[in-house]
Amino acid sequence: MSDVSLDNLDQHTADLLNAVAALSSLEELVTRESSLVGKRSVLSSLQKSLGGLTPDERRDAGARLQESRRRVTEALEARRVDLEAQERRATLDADRLDLGDVVGPTVSSPLEPGHPGIIAVTQLALEEVFVGMGFRVEDGPEVESDWYNFEALNMPPAHPARGMWDTFYLEMGEPETVVLRTHTSPTQIHLMERAVRDDALPIHAVMPGRCFRRDTPDARHLAAFHQIEGIVVDRDITFADLAGTIDAFTRAYFGPDIDSRLRPGYFPFTEPSAEFEITCTICRGEGCRTCSQTGWIELGGCGMIDPAVFAAVGIDSTTWSGFAFGFGIDRCAQMRHEIADMRALIDNDLRFVRQFS
Numbered sequence: 001m002s003d004v005s006l007d008n009l010d011q012h013t014a015d016l017l018n019a020v021a022a023l024s025s026l027e028e029l030v031t032r033e034s035s036l037v038g039k040r041s042v043l044s045s046l047q048k049s050l051g052g053l054t055p056d057e058r059r060d061a062g063a064r065l066q067e068s069r070r071r072v073t074e075a076l077e078a079r080r081v082d083l084e085a086q087e088r089r090a091t092l093d094a095d096r097l098d099l100g101d102v103v104g105p106t107v108s109s110p111l112e113p114g115h116p117g118i119i120a121v122t123q124l125a126l127e128e129v130f131v132g133m134g135f136r137v138e139d140g141p142e143v144e145s146d147w148y149n150f151e152a153l154n155m156p157p158a159h160p161a162r163g164m165w166d167t168f169y170l171e172m173g174e175p176e177t178v179v180l181r182t183h184t185s186p187t188q189i190h191l192m193e194r195a196v197r198d199d200a201l202p203i204h205a206v207m208p209g210r211c212f213r214r215d216t217p218d219a220r221h222l223a224a225f226h227q228i229e230g231i232v233v234d235r236d237i238t239f240a241d242l243a244g245t246i247d248a249f250t251r252a253y254f255g256p257d258i259d260s261r262l263r264p265g266y267f268p269f270t271e272p273s274a275e276f277e278i279t280c281t282i283c284r285g286e287g288c289r290t291c292s293q294t295g296w297i298e299l300g301g302c303g304m305i306d307p308a309v310f311a312a313v314g315i316d317s318t319t320w321s322g323f324a325f326g327f328g329i330d331r332c333a334q335m336r337h338e339i340a341d342m343r344a345l346i347d348n349d350l351r352f353v354r355q356f357s
């Protein structure tokens with residue numbers, strides 16, 4: 001470019017504009033900027049040489065140089081905007097999430113409508129059976145204080161029966177005072193407290209909901225599962241009412257072919273207590289892996305409400321008596337639909353899920 005002079009400035013300006021148009025990246029533009037229009041450019045050298053011209057020649061040449069610099073600078077800025085946009089687009093393209101990889105070829109097909117899962121369906125079916133028997137449906141919190149989950153249920157601190165439930169504690173308040181409920185039984189306490197406060201006895205209610213235990217998942221257990229609690233508080237309620245209710249429920253939900261039985265059991269909040277079992281539907285009582293070869297599956301616990309529990313909520317146990325029960329909803333679903341391993345309920349395998357739509 002050393003032979004560039006004011007005489008061939010127009011040609012040089014055209015060359016500079018071509019060079020700007022040929023810049024192919026922002027990095028190249030930044031590197032070459034100074035030699036095109038900056039201090040190291042021919043335009044700047046020509047500017048310096050104006051000193052040897054007459055004032056008239058200098059004014060004329062200065063104006064031509066300024067015009068040339070303006071055109072090249074404008075072209076350079078326009079090229080910078082283009083290149084920035086190009087590079088931004090390239091980055092976005094590179095970062096784009098290809099949903100084709102995630103959802104595969106179904107992406108363009110209409111979305112399948114969802115449907116309630118097997119647990120929701122089972123819970124509704126159980127509620128319907130109990131509503132048909134005169135119970136109302138109530139709800140309760142999943143996070144409980146020690147009082148509701150244990151103490152009001154006749155398990156003072158350090159009571160050995162607390163070990164029946166391996167508990168998840170939340171880091172709230174004093175250590176080991178707030179729990180993820182291990183069973184739906186604390187809802188009994190809320191309900192009875194409310195009925196006392198509102199002078200609304202008797203109670204006939206079921207309370208379904210999620211429970212949590214540090215249980216290792218296996219064919220019959222999950223760490224997060226569901227129970228449906230039932231409670232009746234009325235006058236002259238006896239164990240025969242409890243047994244009759246459970247028998248009526250079994251027939252209504254599982255049909256006449258399934259046998260049920262009550263076995264003596266222990267719960268601190270009921271006395272007497274019983275465990276409620278049905279014939280294993282996987283082996284029809286023959287014995288299999290699901291029922292640990294016993295032929296029976298435990299669905300829940302039950303019993304007559306202990307006077308200590310009535311005392312905790314302020315119900316007079318000389319006037320009122322009652323029973324309570326708590327069944328596993330997941331177990332009911334497992335037995336009703338003959339699912340050998342309960343872990344299938346949480347695998348989210350569509351081949352399994354679609355069977356219950």
Ligand code: FA5
Pocket residue numbers: 182183184185213215220221222223224225226227229267270273298299300301302303324325326327328329330331
């Ligand atoms: C109880 O939870 C008592 N609250 C039941 C009760 C209520 C007794 C009212 C008396 C009066 P248990 O721990 O046995 O009891 O659990 C009851 C049922 O919940 C079990 O029979 C089972 O069907 C279900 N269950 C318990 N643990 C799990 C688990 N980890 N996964 C799935 N289901 C479970």
